[in-house]
Amino acid sequence: MSLMDRISELPDDLLLRVLSLLPDAKDVVSTMVLSKRWQFLWMSVPRLVYDDSYQNIEYGKFSRFVDRSLIVHETPVIETLHFKLGKTCSAEDLKVWIRAANKCSVRDLIIEFYCPSKEPPVIVPRILYTGCTKMLVKLRLNNVILVNFSSPVSFPSLKTLSLILVKYPDDQFVSDLLSNCHVLEELDVERCLHDNVTVFDVRVPSLKGLVFYSPQNRDSDDEDGYVINAPSLEYLALSVEDGFCIIENEMPNIAKAYLDVTHSHPGEILSSFTSVKRLYCCLSTSKDLYPVGTVFDRLVYLTLCTCEAEWLNLLMCMLSDCPKLGALKLEQVHIHSYSYHRPHQTRPLWNEPSSVPECVLSSLETLEWAGYGGTEAEKEVVKFMLRNGSSLKKVTISSKSTEPDKKFEMMKELTLFIRRSPTCQLAFD
Numbered sequence: 110m111s112l113m114d115r116i117s118e119l120p121d122d123l124l125l126r127v128l129s130l131l132p133d134a135k136d137v138v139s140t141m142v143l144s145k146r147w148q149f150l151w152m153s154v155p156r157l158v159y160d161d162s163y164q165n166i167e168y169g170k171f172s173r174f175v176d177r178s179l180i181v182h183e184t185p186v187i188e189t190l191h192f193k194l195g196k197t198c199s200a201e202d203l204k205v206w207i208r209a210a211n212k213c214s215v216r217d218l219i220i221e222f223y224c225p226s227k228e229p230p231v232i233v234p235r236i237l238y239t240g241c242t243k244m245l246v247k248l249r250l251n252n253v254i255l256v257n258f259s260s261p262v263s264f265p266s267l268k269t270l271s272l273i274l275v276k277y278p279d280d281q282f283v284s285d286l287l288s289n290c291h292v293l294e295e296l297d298v299e300r301c302l303h304d305n306v307t308v309f310d311v312r313v314p315s316l317k318g319l320v321f322y323s324p325q326n327r328d329s330d331d332e333d334g335y336v337i338n339a340p341s342l343e344y345l346a347l348s349v350e351d352g353f354c355i356i357e358n359e360m361p362n363i364a365k366a367y368l369d370v371t372h373s374h375p376g377e378i379l380s381s382f383t384s385v386k387r388l389y390c391c392l393s394t395s396k397d398l399y400p401v402g403t404v405f406d407r408l409v410y411l412t413l414c415t416c417e418a419e420w421l422n423l424l425m426c427m428l429s430d431c432p433k434l435g436a437l438k439l440e441q442v443h444i445h446s447y448s449y450h451r452p453h454q455t456r457p458l459w460n461e462p463s464s465v466p467e468c469v470l471s472s473l474e475t476l477e478w479a480g481y482g483g484t485e486a487e488k489e490v491v492k493f494m495l496r497n498g499s500s501l502k503k504v505t506i507s508s509k510s511t512e513p514d515k516k517f518e519m520m521k522e523l524t525l526f527i528r529r530s531p532t533c534q535l536a537f538d
Contacts, residue, residue: 128150128151128154129154129155129156129188129189131158132158132160133158133159133160134157134158134159134160134174134175134178135174137151137154137157138151138174138178152181152182152183152184153182153183153184154184155184155186155187155188155189156187156188156189156191157178157179157182157187157189157190157191158189158191158193159171159175159191159192159193159194159206160193161193161194161195161197161198162193162194162195162221162223172198172202175202175206176205176206176209179206179209179210180209182209182213184213185213185214186213186214186215186216186244187210187213187214187215187216188216188217189215189216189217189219190210190215190217190218190219191219191221192206192219192220192221193221193223194220194221194222194223194231195222195223195224198222198231199231200231200232200233200234201234203220203231203233203234203237204234204236207234207236207237208236211236214243214244215244215245216244216245216246216247217245217246217247217248218245218247218248218249219247219248219249219251220233220249220250220251220253221249221250221251221252221273222251222252222253223252224252229254230252230253230254230274230275230276231252231253231254232253232254232255232256233250233253233254233255233256235256235258238258238260238262239258239260243265243266244266245264245266245267246266246267246268246269247267247268247269247270248264248267248269248270248271249269249270249271249273250271250272250273250275251271251273251274251275252273252274252275253275253276254275254276255275255276255277255278255282255286256278257278257282261285261289262285262286262289263289263290263291264289264290264293265291265292266292267290267292267293268292268293268294268295269293269294269295269296270290270293270295270296270297271296271297271298272296272297272298272299273297273298273299274299274300274301275301275304276301276303276304276305277304277305277306278305279305279306280306280307280308280309280310283306283309283310284310284312287310287311287312287313288312288313290313291315292315293313293315293316294315294316294317294318295316295317295318295319296311296313296316296318296319296320296321297319297320298319298320298321298322299322299324300322300323300324301324302324307332307333307334308332308333308334308335308336309321309334309335309336310336311335311336311337311338311339312336312338312339313338313339314339314340314341315341316339316341316342317341317342317343317344317362318342318343318344318345319337319339319342319344319345319346319347320345320346321335321345321346321347321348321349322346322348322349323335323348323349323350324350332352333351333352333353334352334353334354334355335347335349335352335353335354335355336355336357337354337355337356337357338356338357338358339358339360340358340359340360340361341360341362342360342362342363343362343363343364343365344363344364344365344366345360345363345365345366345367345368346366346367347366347367347368347369347370348367348369348370349369349370349371350370350371351371354370354378356378356380356381358381359380359381359383359384360381360382360384361384362384363381363382363384363385364384364385364386364387365385365386365387365388366382366385366387366388366389367389368388368389368390368391368392369389369391369414370391370392370393371391371392371393371417377397377398377399377400378392378398378399379398379399379403380398380399380400380403382405383403383404383405383406383407384407385405385407385408386407386408386409386410387408387409387410387411388405388408388410388411388412389412389413389414390411390412390413390414390423390427391413391414391416391417391442391443392417392419392423393417393419394417394419396419398423398426399430403430404430404431404432405427405430405431406431406432406433407433408431408433408434409433409434409435409436410434410435410436410438411427411431411434411436411437411438412437412438412439412440413427413437413438413439413440414440414441414442414443415439415440415441415480416441416442416443420439421458421459421486421490424439424490425462425466428466428468428469429462429466429467431466431468432467432468432471432472433468433472434468434472434473435468435472435473435474435475436473436474436475436477437473437475437476437477438476438477438478438479439476439477439478439479439480439481439490440477440478440479440480441479441480441482441509442480458486459485459486459489459490461489461493465497469493469494469497469498469499470497470498470499470500471499471500472500473494473498473500473501474500474501474502474503475501475502475503475504475505476491476494476498476501476503476504476505477504477505477507478491478504478505478506478507479507480507480508480509481506481507481508481509481519482508482509482510483508483510483515483518483519483522488522488526491504491506491523491526492526495526495527495533498533501532501533502532502533502534503533503534503535503536504527504533504534504535504536505535505536505537505538506519506523506535506536506537506538507537507538508537508538519537520537523535523537
């Protein structure tokens with residue numbers, strides 16, 4: 110018996126799982142010629158990927174292929190329907206395909222356009238709001254335009270939503286769209302430069318995970334900003350520049366947070382994160398980030414970016430208010446803003462604190478420093494930690510210098526510091 114014959118004897122469920130792994134629907138359909146056993150099997154595959162992004166075939170043939178294959182598809186539920194489309198696709202094509210797919214109760218719908226930057230995005234037809242709303246659990250839109258709809262938009266089953274480089278009618282549309290996703294748990298937003306939104310308003314009580322990225326060079330003013338009201342949030346990644354940022358409520362379930370926020374109106378950003386366990390911060394200021402007396406009593410892992418001029422003040426504030434901190438990482442992810450973007454700002458200076466933070470004395474076990482430059486302030490931080498870190502077990506230093514002689518001098522200095530803390534292990538790169 111040949112290998113093909115043995116494969117053909119496998120159960121339908123297993124063969125359909127294998128076919129679902131194929132990268133393109135053309136590959137799935139082509140299996141119909143293998144034998145009678147395979148002739149109609151492809152019609153029940155629960156995952157279909159239609160890829161026209163590479164533009165190597167005549168678009169008319171691609172469009173007709175999608176039309177026919179979706180019309181004859183027989184599976185009662187399409188788990189994943191994925192369109193990777195080029196610039197020749199139109200809203201009318203999408204309307205036909207979404208209508209055809211609706212009879213199969215698609216659960217996960219992905220519409221991605223790969224168009225040259227000068228090409229206008231494609232408008233998503235309104236049938237998306239009416240034809241797929243009941244069964245849709247996941248929706249990902251990339252490089253498209255959304256338009257107003259006369260009836261309220263509602264996705265009663267939608268749990269995961271990705272809006273990547275999407276343009277909207279206005280602020281109100283965004284607010285209405287998100288507020289009508291009543292069971293939404295995961296939201297991923299990457300804004301484009303001109304998306305027609307001034308205040309991006311996220312008010313979703315059920316939301317557990319939020320990833321929000323806003324690019325540089327947006328045409329922002331003092332009225333631009335972001336409002337987040339998501340009391341059930343467990344994970345947040347926020348990377349925004351300019352405008353204001355308001356978090357309206359505490360988040361008692363938050364476990365992980367990534368905050369890369371650079372703007373002129375910091376507000377009390379960190380006051381909603383007192384329950385966080387792992388925190389990454391790159392913030393343009395240490396002032397007004399949280400009220401005096403705030404305690405992060407669950408925080409055990411803290412990463413601070415050292416690119417901003419205020420990083421040293423923020424470090425000492427956080428150390429004082431994180432009594433259970435066990436691991437601290439300092440890293441320079443971005444170019445020093447005080448050297449390039451804000452030349453009027455001075456380098457951070459070290460001021461010995463009047464008292465040693467509780468976590469340094471009792472709980473801090475590891476210190477990792479990526480992008481160590483060997484400045485006087487940085488040396489003083491290392492000496493302070495080694496001198497007072499009673500529980501410190503390991504210090505890992507990675508130099509940003511590429512000069513061997515300079516790195517050697519840094520290593521000699523750090524070796525002298527570590528002698529003051531004989532129970533601590535030093536690793537230098």
